[in-house]
Amino acid sequence: MRVFITGASGWIGSAVTDELLANGYQVLGLARSDSSAEALEAKGAEVLRGDLDDLEALRSGASSTDATIHLANKHDWANPAVSNKAEREAVETIGEALAGSNRKFLLASGVAGAVAGRALTENDASPFHGLESPRGGSENRALEYVEQGVGTVSVRFAPTVHGAGDQGFVKFIVDAARANGFSGYVGDGANNWPAVHRSDAARVVRLGLEKAAPGTLLHAIGEQAIPTRTIAEAIGRGLNLPVRSIDPGEATAKLGMIGGFFAMDIPASSALTQQLLGWTPTGPTLVDDLDAGSYFA
Template sequence: MRVFVTGATGWIGTAVVGELLDAGHEITGLARSDASAATLDARGVRVVRGDLDDLDGIRAAATAAEAVVHLANKHDFADQAGTNKTERGTVQAVADALAGTGRPFVLASGLAFLTPGRVATEQDGSPFHGVDSLRGGSENLALEYADGGVGTVVARFAPTVHGAGDPGFLAALVATARAKGVSAYIGDGTHRWAAVHRGDAARVVRLALDRQVPAGTTLHAAAETGIPTRRIAEAVGRGLGLPVVSVPAGEAAEHFGWLTKFYGTDMAAGSDATRTLLGWTPDGPTLIEDLDSGCYYR
């Protein structure tokens, strides 16, 4: 298929593009910089220059494609309202372009804050609606289009998609531990994080296209249901040779900054339905194995 991918040079996107190319798909990638364009071109990916605010360009690329995978997100925590607005606009532009065609639209979403305190499943609907909610309520918006001839498939990624080169939450935790001189967790450290290796996550996206998953399907890219944050802190402490300590909830914001909201929330998730539907069997390193490998400390 001709697949248009946003976020094609990102952390997850790079792996997804590799999976799709290996499967014989023809990829067009959105690139906002010369460096990103050169990276895509070197991989044999057709380049469309633009960014998530270029809605006309996104609509045109989606219209020309046989499937769309939307992975890009501004992730601007200093301007969450702007990030949410952009995400919603991008999803609506793609969905409008695909309306009535039945073409697949795989939308990256998250498992963070979905069902705090219990294990989330694929049957759980997103509680986020409207532009002022997390990710601009884009998951629910995209699913609304499934009744209008868009092959919407929601791929919810675990809070941590880990591996060598990870720029996300784990890298930020390691950086915080280095800066503070201790590897910490909040309270009793029982908050859980679902996790998935980047290669396993990318395979979920590829399988969603190759298996022609029905419109309206929600998938979970979560290889591990939930690792207690205390275990994560202990692994980081081993890797950096630092003491492991508990930070009281009332002092967490001072210690962890913007990470506090995520690190202090229970975000566990299962993936039984995804494994059955896709025949997906994660085989990458676990989160703790990656932390113990040393790749986060170089």
């Protein structure tokens, strides 16, 4: 089976590419630079040159392969409208290319802001629909193509897909701690984040490709709820810095764009995903990874 992956050279995408290649798949990876193309070719993937604005490349990748996994994202944190527009256009382009094919279309999504006061489950539909909503409402937009014969499966990743080399949200919090001279949590730090190790997340994607029916929501969640104070304490240990509370009104001033996220209580369950896919997270926990030191090198 030949699989088109956008974002194949990214943090999650490179692990997914390795996971698929190791399990006998062929990978066609979208690459926007020479270095990304070389990295993909070096591991035995084919390369399709193009970027997210090159909708013809997305169309060609999706229509010339047996399945598509969409992981590329502009991640323009200063101007999320840019990322949201690109995300929605990519989903619509891939959805239209796959209409009537019954081929699988897995896309990345998240867990933030969907429910309050309890853990999000795979039975909770996303409340985000429009272009102006988080991720441009891409999950619901992609699911609309199921009716047109597309095998859409949404993979909701924990806000930290962690491991050695991670440059994502936890790295932002570590960098803010360095700049502040203390490791901060927001308020009493009792609000929770879920987490998943990158290797576990990559296996969810492969198993989702193999086993999930069109319209399925999967949760790549290894740990359901880690108090953010526990995360801040591990960062304080790693940097040898004091740990202290940040007033919620100062979260963005002290932590930057990640402040608003780190203040959120976003527990999420993966019980249904584990049952459906026969998947058990086996990678290190987030605190194990922090204590192992790579975030502070």
